Amino acid sequence: MAANYWTSTQKQNWLFETYEIADLREEIGRQHMKAIEQYPLPDRRLMFVFMKDRLMQLGKRLQFRQQCVATALVYLHRYFLFNAMQNVNIxxxxxxxxxxxxxTEECPHHIRLVVSEARQLWPEYIPNDPSRLGEMEFCLISEMHSQLIVWHPYRSLTTLKENQKLALTNEELSLAWSIINDSFMTDLPLIHPPYLIAITAMFLAVIFVPSKSSLDLKSPVIDYQSMLDATRMSSLGGRVGVSNSIASALNGSTMLHPSHDVSKQLSQQQNNASIKARTLVAAANSEKMQHIIEFLVESDIDVKAMIDATQDIISLYEMWEQYNEKTAKEAVGRCIRGQHLDT
Incomplete structure (x- = not known):
């Protein structure tokens, strides 16, 4: 086990460039073209929404920590880097x-109990033989080369909370926590380090707070340990208008010119000199934003990476509005039965 993130297997082996992930998926597409064409599934991000909901279903029947679900989602991301979704019993x-x-997260359950509870939920897809889950566990561990320790953005967010200059409110922290939860539906855990995801979530939360009231989002007082141990995984996903609200908030920020489309504006701001010039305007109009900008400058954060992460999260919320659980269930069911993966 690594003593810190910088020497961890996650940092050394499980961070990829976007083009590397695209190349891996293109190769999977070529190798399994027939199955992929015969059994089409929803967008990858929606499939992760589907799998997250299944994890929460199972988790509610067993004692678990929220971080356990986050770790499981990272395992699934890693597995599907090298395997087609159509070739496995989801x-x-x-x-x-x-x-x-x-x-891994030190809240273990006996394999027979997990199989029993999973069969209660999905009897047509879970074999009654615990050895089948044991075989799948061996396969999953093998695909990850036995590198199971996962560093999450939650720890970085707690550090940001302790920074008195940032003066983050409970409302902002709660929103940032929800955005981090939602980031596991995207490729962000495979592309960016956890601290950058946490900082991006914090920035979006601060920007988003003034416009969120129209969406009737509840923001309870933050107790980090209780949130990690919670039997729910707070989320902004699935609510109509979230992506537009965040985009409008970004567009209205003095960091961005309001007459331009947000996605185009974000991509155009890759020039650091231009970004710094705009942030001076933001700093002059918002004390909190000034402190955030100072923090980003002092921390030498990769602003371009933050912009890319922001766009990924906005795109997720746009896609999430199209999610239909029944459609996903039917597509997965057809695939499993058609490929005889339920035997």
């Missing part, structure tokens, strides 16, 4: 990821 793999993550 329900069995999800149950296995939960079982393995529960051991």
């Amino acid at each position: 329900y069995l793999l999800t149950a296995t990821a939960f079982y393995l993550a529960s051991k």
Whole structure:
């Protein structure tokens, strides 16, 4: 186990450039073209929404920590870097990821109990033989080269909370926590370090707070340990208008010119000199934003990476509004039965 993130296997082996992930998926597409064409599934991000919901279903029947679900989602991301979704029993793999993550996060359950509870939920897809889950666990561990320790953005967010200059409110922290939860539906855990995801979530939360009231989002007082141990995973996903609200908030920020489309404006701001010039305007109009900008400058954060992460999160919320659980269930069911993955 690594003593810190910088020497961890996650930092050394499980961070990829966007083009590397695209190349891996293109190769999977070529190798499994027939199955992919015969059994089309929803967008990858929506499939992760589907799997997250299955993890939460199983978690509610067992004692678990929220971080266990986050770790399981990272395991699934890593597995599908090298495997097509059409070639595996999604329900069995999800149950296995939960079982393995529960051991990694030190809240283990007996394999027979996990199989029993999973069969109660999805009897047509989970074999009654615990050895099948054990075989899938071995496969999952093998795909990850036994590198199971995952560093999450939650720890970085707690550090940001302690920074008195940032003066983050409970409302902002709660929103940032929800955005981090939602980031696991994207490729961000495979592309960016956890601290950058946490800082991006914090920035979006600060920008978003003034416009969120129209969406009727509840923001409870933050107790980090209780949130990690919670039986729910707070989210902004699925609410109509979230992506537009965030985009409008960004567009209205003095860091961005309001007459330009947000996505185009974000991509155009890759020049650091231009960004710094605009942030001076923001700093002059918002004390909190001034402190955030000072923090970003002092921390030497990769602003371009933050912009890319922001766009990924906005795109997720746009896509999430199209999610239909029934459609996803039917597509997954057809695939599993058609490929005889339920035997």
